Amino acid sequence: MSVNITEICENTKMGREYALLGNYDTSLIYYQGVLQQIHKLLATIKEPNRKQKWQQVRQELAEEYEHVKDINNTLASFKTDQPRGGQVISCDYMESPRYEEPTRDPDVWPPPTPVEHRPSPNIRGARPSHPRRSDAPVRRGGAAVPPARGDPRAVRRANQGQENNRGGGRRESKNKEKAKKELEEGENKRFDPSGYDKDLVENLERDIVQRNPNVHWGDIADLSEAKRLLQEAVVLPLVVPDFFKGIRRPWKGVLLVGPPGTGKTYLAKAVATECGTTFFNVSSSSLSSKYHGESEKLVRLLFEMARFYAPSTIFVDEIDSICSRRGGSSEHEASRRVKSELLIQMDGVTGATGQDDDPTKIVMVLAATNFPWDIDEALRRRLEKRIYIPLPGAEGRKMLLEINLKDVDLAADVNLEQIAGRLNGYSGADITNVCRDAAMMSMRRRIQGLTPDQIRAIPKEELELPTTMEDFEMAIKKVSKSVSSEDIEKYQKWMEEFGSV
Incomplete structure (x- = not known):
C-alpha cells in the first residue's frame, strides 16, 4: 500500500495545530500516525539521499512527539476532577482556593465537556480551560493578570478558543475517532509501562535501535560464511515463514566468537539493517543497577518488551561480562541472580508465549564475545548457533x-x-x-x-x-x-x- 506524502503533511499539520490548541491527547494520536506512515514510506524508498532526509524528518517529528507527551504527562499530574455545580477548587499551582459559579448560563460558561475532550489548563501558552469574558482577569500561578487590550492576535485567539470550546466538542470527537482509525490501520506499537517501573521502561526503550544503522552485507569484507548463517537464522524466517516451522523453527540464540576487531559488532549492525525487525542493542551497563533486585527486573522487562515488539532481536555485546561461569569464588550473589534470570528468560523466550511455530513472533538473542571459554555452560547451550569470526584471509x-x-x-x-x-x-x-x-x-x-x-x-x-x-x-x-x-x-x-x- 503506497503512502501518500500529502496525507503525511496534512496529519503533521493537524498534530501541531492540536498541540497549539492544548488538545494534547488528539495531537499525540496524529503524531503517532504520522510516524507510522513515515516508517512505511521509508520501507519503499531505495535512494540513500532521499531515505536519509526522510529519516531526519522522522527523528525531528519523534522529538516533537516526545515533547508533547512530556507536556501532557505534566498536565495530567496537575489535573483535578471537573467541578459540578458550585464548589471550591484547590490546585497545587494556585495560591488559594477559588469558588466557581454553577455552570448553567451558556453566555457565561459553556456546559462541562466530557473528560476525554476537556481542554488542558493554561500552561506554556495553551488556551484557558474555560472561555472568559474579555474583561475577566486570567489567573496564572495564583496572580490575576488582565488580558492585553488592543492586541488583535490575542482577541482572535480568544474568539477561536471560545468557538472551539462551545461548538468544537463534536468536531473534535470526530477528528479523534478518525485519527484513532488511521492509527489502528498502521499502528506503531508502544509498550505499555503499566505494572512496571516507568524509569526502567524508558531506560530500555533508549536501547531500541530507532534509526537505521545503515550497514549492509556488502559493507562487510569477506565473512561470507558468517553472513550466510546469520541470514539463515534471522532474515530467512521472516521471508519464508511457512518453511521455518516445527523442527525447522528459527534458532533462538546465536553466538559470534572471534578475536577482537574481526567485525562481530559490525555484523550485528548489518543484521539490524537487513532483517527489518525491532533490534535491542544491550550492553552490561543497560542491565546493571545499584539497587537490590532491579537488575533482574531489567532482564525480565527486556524480554517482555522484546516479545511485545516481536519479531525482534536482542544483541548483547561482550556477553561474557554479564554471564560468566557461575560458582566462582569471586562471584557476587546479585550477579548470580542476574545470570539465572537471563537463562530463565532465554529458555522461555518462545515457549512461554506458545508461539514456537510462528517465526514472525520469534525473539532471537544475538551475542558476541572475545572470551567464549568464560561463558557459563547453560548459556552456551541456549546459544544454539556458535559462529567463529576469523581473521580476514x-x-x-x-x-x-x-x-x-x-x-x-x-x-x-x-x-x-x-x-x-x-x-x-x-x-x-x-x-x-x-x-x-x-x-x-x-x-x-x-x-x-x-x-x-x-x-x-x-x-x-x-x-x-x-x-x-x-x-x-x-x-x-x-x-x-x-x-x-x-x-x-x-x-x-x-x-x-x-x-x-
Missing part, C-alpha cells in the same frame, strides 16, 4: 583495503595485493589503523617543523597528496598486529570442541 584483507581507501588518492605504485600479503595475521581493526596511518604520512612530511600559523597557510592541495607505497611500508612497520598465534589456536580449539556452525 588474503581476499578479505584486499577488500578491507579497498573499503578503507575508497576516499583516498593512491599513487600509481601502490599495489593492494602486495600490501594485503604483508598484512597476514592482522585483524580488520589493525588493517584500518594501517590505512589511517598511511593516509597521514604525506601531511606529516609537509608540516614537519612548521608552526600552527604556517600550517594554516598551506594550500589544501599540498596537504592532500596521493598516498605512496613507501607510506604503506612505513605504516606497516609502525602498526603491529593485535592478535597472537596462541590466541588463534585457543579460539580454534574452543570451536572444535563447542562450535556449532
Whole structure:
C-alpha cells in the first residue's frame, strides 16, 4: 500500500495545530500516525539521499512527539476532577482556593465537556480551560493578570478558543475517532509501562535501535560464511515463514566468537539493517543497577518488551561480562541472580508465549564475545548457533583495503595485493589503523617543523597528496598486529570442541 506524502503533511499539520490548541491527547494520536506512515514510506524508498532526509524528518517529528507527551504527562499530574455545580477548587499551582459559579448560563460558561475532550489548563501558552469574558482577569500561578487590550492576535485567539470550546466538542470527537482509525490501520506499537517501573521502561526503550544503522552485507569484507548463517537464522524466517516451522523453527540464540576487531559488532549492525525487525542493542551497563533486585527486573522487562515488539532481536555485546561461569569464588550473589534470570528468560523466550511455530513472533538473542571459554555452560547451550569470526584471509584483507581507501588518492605504485600479503595475521581493526596511518604520512612530511600559523597557510592541495607505497611500508612497520598465534589456536580449539556452525 503506497503512502501518500500529502496525507503525511496534512496529519503533521493537524498534530501541531492540536498541540497549539492544548488538545494534547488528539495531537499525540496524529503524531503517532504520522510516524507510522513515515516508517512505511521509508520501507519503499531505495535512494540513500532521499531515505536519509526522510529519516531526519522522522527523528525531528519523534522529538516533537516526545515533547508533547512530556507536556501532557505534566498536565495530567496537575489535573483535578471537573467541578459540578458550585464548589471550591484547590490546585497545587494556585495560591488559594477559588469558588466557581454553577455552570448553567451558556453566555457565561459553556456546559462541562466530557473528560476525554476537556481542554488542558493554561500552561506554556495553551488556551484557558474555560472561555472568559474579555474583561475577566486570567489567573496564572495564583496572580490575576488582565488580558492585553488592543492586541488583535490575542482577541482572535480568544474568539477561536471560545468557538472551539462551545461548538468544537463534536468536531473534535470526530477528528479523534478518525485519527484513532488511521492509527489502528498502521499502528506503531508502544509498550505499555503499566505494572512496571516507568524509569526502567524508558531506560530500555533508549536501547531500541530507532534509526537505521545503515550497514549492509556488502559493507562487510569477506565473512561470507558468517553472513550466510546469520541470514539463515534471522532474515530467512521472516521471508519464508511457512518453511521455518516445527523442527525447522528459527534458532533462538546465536553466538559470534572471534578475536577482537574481526567485525562481530559490525555484523550485528548489518543484521539490524537487513532483517527489518525491532533490534535491542544491550550492553552490561543497560542491565546493571545499584539497587537490590532491579537488575533482574531489567532482564525480565527486556524480554517482555522484546516479545511485545516481536519479531525482534536482542544483541548483547561482550556477553561474557554479564554471564560468566557461575560458582566462582569471586562471584557476587546479585550477579548470580542476574545470570539465572537471563537463562530463565532465554529458555522461555518462545515457549512461554506458545508461539514456537510462528517465526514472525520469534525473539532471537544475538551475542558476541572475545572470551567464549568464560561463558557459563547453560548459556552456551541456549546459544544454539556458535559462529567463529576469523581473521580476514588474503581476499578479505584486499577488500578491507579497498573499503578503507575508497576516499583516498593512491599513487600509481601502490599495489593492494602486495600490501594485503604483508598484512597476514592482522585483524580488520589493525588493517584500518594501517590505512589511517598511511593516509597521514604525506601531511606529516609537509608540516614537519612548521608552526600552527604556517600550517594554516598551506594550500589544501599540498596537504592532500596521493598516498605512496613507501607510506604503506612505513605504516606497516609502525602498526603491529593485535592478535597472537596462541590466541588463534585457543579460539580454534574452543570451536572444535563447542562450535556449532
